Amino acid sequence: MSNFDFDLFVIGAGSGGVRASRVAASHGARVAVAEEHRVGGTCVIRGCVPKKLLVYGAHFAEDLKDARHFGWDVPDCKFDWDRLRDNVLAEVTRLEGLYGQTLDNHQVTLFKTRATIVGPQKVRLADGQEISAERILIATGGWPFVPEFPGSEHAITSNEVFHLDTLPKRVVIAGGGYIANEFAGIFNEFGSKVTIVNRGDTILRGYDEQIRDRLLQISMTKGIEFRFNAPFESIEKKEDGSLTVHLGNCDPIDADIVLVAAGRVPNTKGLGLEDVGLELDKEGAIKVGETNQSSVPSIYAVGDVTNRIQLTPVAIREGQAFADSVFGGKPTVVDYANVPSAVFSHPPIGAVGMTEAEARNKLGTVRVYTSDFRAMKNVLAGRNERALYKMIVNEATDQVVGLHMIGPDAPEILQAAAVAVKAGLTKADFDATVALHPSMAEELVLLK
Structure with a gap:
């Protein structure tokens, strides 16, 4: 039997922390998590999930107007912020419950309180209780940065x-x-x-x-x-x-x-990290190696608190890799090349790989292909808004090294295309693929 209360103590029950906790527990580790706010972290509670639901709600403003061009007799509609807000918050609460249920199903002990580090293998809860753990994982995410100025x-x-x-x-x-x-x-x-x-x-x-x-x-x-x-x-x-x-x-x-x-900054203030000699960078992020281990061998960190790539899926990958490596006997290192990203603007953006400027600086000679077009839906709706797809190709190898898109459903299309970029496929591979017509996505295999 271990001399520690737990094999792993995780501070922060966001996407990275929850994934690391349940995977470590599935490998047989005794795991505890402390969360001072709500289970689910930034993404689920106050980030990408509720924001995306607001994005969906906002799209109806244009969709209702466009519907008239498609034969629907749509009256002028009034928007009810209170109803959307409350429905979104109710969905957040439902998802929070599912995250908590996931931890419970894997026998992970949840402390709904703040935890700070008081030793390389010891944490203190807000009520003063001290808990020992063979390893500690910090997954406290990021926090909005507000510059100081009058008002x-x-x-x-x-x-x-x-x-x-x-x-x-x-x-x-x-x-x-x-x-x-x-x-x-x-x-x-x-x-x-x-x-x-x-x-x-x-x-x-x-x-x-x-x-x-x-x-x-x-x-x-x-x-x-x-x-x-x-x-x-x-x-x-x-x-x-x-x-x-x-x-x-x-x-x-x-x-x-x-x-x-x-912008957002790593959420490391007040955790007691300096007291145990844990090394931070100039922005307050925890310095870790490729195994997510900090300068203190028993303490690890994943997600936005490390300030590597501030994306929820990256935090999840890091949490999985940590748990598999440390508790599952499956050494895993996260590959940060060609991580896709999206901006859910109006219209949205999807991107993976190098921009044109980055490719020219790194590779020298590149070929650039673009498609600048109006989506069929926008044409019939009388909207002049144009989509833009852009492909960056390494001249020397014909490999597609970047895809960048703005237009309706760009992130949905980009996810599948990101697989091709990650796999190192060439422009010839795209050209050899039969187009799916009529679709916006077909522009990716018709670029000339």
Whole structure:
């Protein structure tokens, strides 16, 4: 029998922590998890799941209008924010229950409280109870970053946006990343006046330039306003509860809410990591090797808290690899090459592999193929909105090294295409595939 209370103690019951817990338990480990908020973590409780449900809800604004062009007599419809919000939150609660049930089914002990590390193999719960474990896994994820400036306390983050009492008429969103652009599309479709304020001059840094330029063009056509090179100076709260945002290099903007979407930082504060000599990087992320082991041999970390790739499926892969390696006798290392990603903007973006700029810098000579077209549905609906598909090919090998798409259902199409990029298939392989007609996806095998 072990001299420890548990073989594994996991701090954080998000996607990575839950996967690691149940897999380790299935390998016979005695596992405990501590979660101070709600089981499910960022993705399920206050991230990609409820956000995607809002995206679905927002799409009906255009779908109802388009339906008239397809013969449906659709009356003018009124949107009920309260109903959607409550339905989304109810679904989140249902999923939270399923995550808790998964832990229970695998005999994982759940402590619904905060835990901190007080030794290489010891944690302390909020009530003072100390628990020993042979290994500790930190899976506390990330947390929204809010820069400090006068009035910053009046802003909200993506954590609070799902709980708004009323739908705001005027929304100012700080940031240019995927969270900012996704919520800009959501609120714009719901009828809010949306302004994105970015301290830099680029949205969606890291995505292919042509794709992000197309989103900017479409977003502006839909009525979303942008302010670039405009750092926040202050937020002033008025007597009626409204806000005035004061910016550098442009005029003030009046708003009902200010949503700060300026990125996320590793959630490591107050965990006691420095006290046990655990090494962090300059952003507060836990430094780990390819086996997810930290500078303290008994402590591991997975997910956004390591700040490698901040994506839920990556955290799940890391949690699985950790459990299989440490408790399953199956050494596993996560491959971070060609990880697909999506932006659920309006329209959405899907991407995998290198951008054109990255490919030219790394490979030298590349071939670029594009298809710029209107989806059939948009043609009949009278919408001028155009999709753009882009393929990057290594000139020397004919290997497809990048795919980038913006248009209806782009993430759904990109997932299957990402398999081809991951497998190292060539442009000739795409060309040899018979098109599935009529579909938007067929453009991928018809690129000339």
